[in-house]
Amino acid sequence: MADTKREIERKYEGPSVGEDTGLPDLTGVSGVSGVTDKGVAELDATYYDTPDQRLAAASLTLRRRTGGADAGWHLKLPVSEGVRDEIHAPLSDDVPRSLKGLVRSRVRDAELVPLVRLRSTRDVRHLVDADGALLAEVSLDRVRAERLSGGKGTAKWTELEVELADDGDPDFLDEVERKLREAGLNRSTSPSKLARALAETGGKKQHKTIVEQPPVTAGDHVLAYVRAQRDAIVELDPEVRREVEDSVHRMRVATRRMRSTFRSYGKVLDRAVTDPIADELKWLAGELGIDRDQEVLTERLTAAVGELPHRLVAGPVHDRLGTWTSARRGGSRDRLLAVLEGKRYLDLLSGLDTLLAEPPLRKAATDDPGKVLAKAVRKDLAKVSALVEQALDLPPGTDRDHAMHEARKKAKRTRYAAESAAPALGKPAETLVKSMKSLQSLLGEHQDSVMARDALGELAEQAHAAGESSFTYGVLYGREEQRAAAVEAQLPDEWEAVESRAAV
Structure with a gap:
């Protein structure tokens, strides 16, 4: 069974963070009444990805880690800058099925292989308030990175990490940052340890990240909109699996937007190619909506009864x-998960990728x-x-x-x-x-x-x-x-x- 935690953290580096340097003094940070030494932990993490690094390209990280208080498997999904959802599963030899599902829309049928190994010596402090409640965890990590596939390089560095306590006020991190800047530290230029390890251990970044150019032609504009809907479907996939509120509705909307675009712009994209894809999008929307429409109708009727004297x-x-x-419910969560794991859905995603890579443009697309x-x-x-x-x-x-x-x-x-x-x-x-x-x-x-x-x-x-x-x-x-x-x-x-x- 996987647990989810919202992680809000910042990483820092600078000349004052070195092998022989300890943690900066943070007792002067506003709101901090004490700094508790939580000791040193030895962490050993192996990061997994496809051979062409599809997860890394999407800023997702999947690792198996031993040592510390939260040994096990961790999948981190980006939410916004400095904010990620960390999903934890118990320690096992193989990637847990629950986590495989959450990366399926990215990985498809590709194999997950060990990519990088990171061994860290972590010196941990807790910043607490006057009541002893945790405000943030500060750790000094001395990291040794080893490339396991796609290269043979190694690297090492030291960085400081500040993670906000659960339900903490994000503004508190600004207070900590002011103190760290005074100590000569700046925000890390790498968004994660994995990103830094990949950059510093060499090897080729095999998955191509498309750098979108400003749209010029009619075809450019239509394809940009279609691409945005494809990306929405892929990104919402793990949210639908996790039953995040409104995720099913938003994925259905993405399918509808794409289908409508194919119909409206038949002079731009050849419908002989897009119509079969539109049919599959309609199928997916139907699967997503099996119980949703009934839920909306039930909510309306329940509210109407509640308004009566x-x-x-x-x-x-x-x-x-x-x-x-x-009696009218026709679906179940198991059914929807089976759809998202099924070949038909994965073929649809691959079809959308092909459409965008080789768009069936008509003459008007260049106008x-x-x-x-x-x-x-x-x-x-x-x-x-x-x-x-x-x-x-x-x-x-x-x-x-x-x-x-x-x-x-x-x-x-x-x-x-x-x-x-x-x-x-x-x-x-x-x-x-x-x-x-x-x-x-x-x-x-x-x-x-x-x-x-x-x-x-x-x-x-x-x-x-x-x-x-x-x-x-x-x-x-x-x-x-x-x-x-x-x-x-x-x-x-x-x-x-x-x-x-x-x-x-």
Whole structure:
């Protein structure tokens, strides 16, 4: 079983950090009442990566370490500068399966091999406050690095590391840093020990990191947007596996953005190549959303029941809702993990890599982005316009509901097209993004009401069949009708505002 810890730390180096130099005096740091000597530990860590260093290229580190208080396997995932999530698994001979899964979107089917060995002599101090509570751990590390694959070099250095205590105030690190600067230390130029070891032990950095150039052509802009969505899917993979809040939703959005881009810019990217990939993205979005849509609907209905006066809640409504929800759940965490481990998903990731490495560009890809992208966005906007006008001309009912739902989907597609075009088109595209987001939200509320009414009809039938009162479901149905009617009444003004601002 793996444990996760948010790690906030800073590393320092300088002439005053040498083999014969001890830790600087930190008793004068604001808030520090004492410095506790925690002794010296001998640490021995072997870092693993693919032969072409895919993890290092993504600033991920995977190591097996003995010695110290936290011996075992550690995977560090970057969050922001100086902040990483450290995932710990018990000591074993092989890389734990749980950690292999978390790097699968990077590693794919490649082998994980020992890359670098770091042996460190760590002199540790604890900075504590007046109550003896830990503020930060300061360690002086004397490091010996040995390259195990991809080279044969060795290196050694001494560095100072300051790690904030759990739930500590990050501003405290600024106080420590001021004291360290006075002692002649500066922030390390290497983001991690592994990065420094790789740089100083020689060998070739085999994994190519693409240095993105500013987009020039229409194709450049479209590919930059597609690349951003591919990167989002890869980066969100470990978060989805760890059940990080909203990660599933964000990965689904990335798949939708990419699919929409393929459709909107068929004059830029050949759809004969992108359509099969779009089909696989649709499959992945469906797998990600098996339980998510049901959860959203259940949350809406539960909240609606909670808003009713007690006298309007007749019968075991909450129990009925719970039973109905359980029966409609079609997925499980095990199923989703199996999808992320499966060949079809890994083939999709490889297909996206190939698409970006060898893009199926059409003639318009080399043209002026201002013309090509604007034309595509206007085409999408025209489809939204036709559907909104159709919905407004229809009487309330199933046909209008369907037209509004289609308008919502096209508004989302237009929003994504405008997002990808914004770097080239500037403020007009940015304004359209905001307009489409607002329209999408309004139409989304209407669609949610349609889905809620369908669910309430089903719940009422089940309650009646079980001899329970269906009164409450009727009350909720009526309220949902009122919500939908309010949206329909608001739509003409909303669309008029969109038209007045749409000038791409």
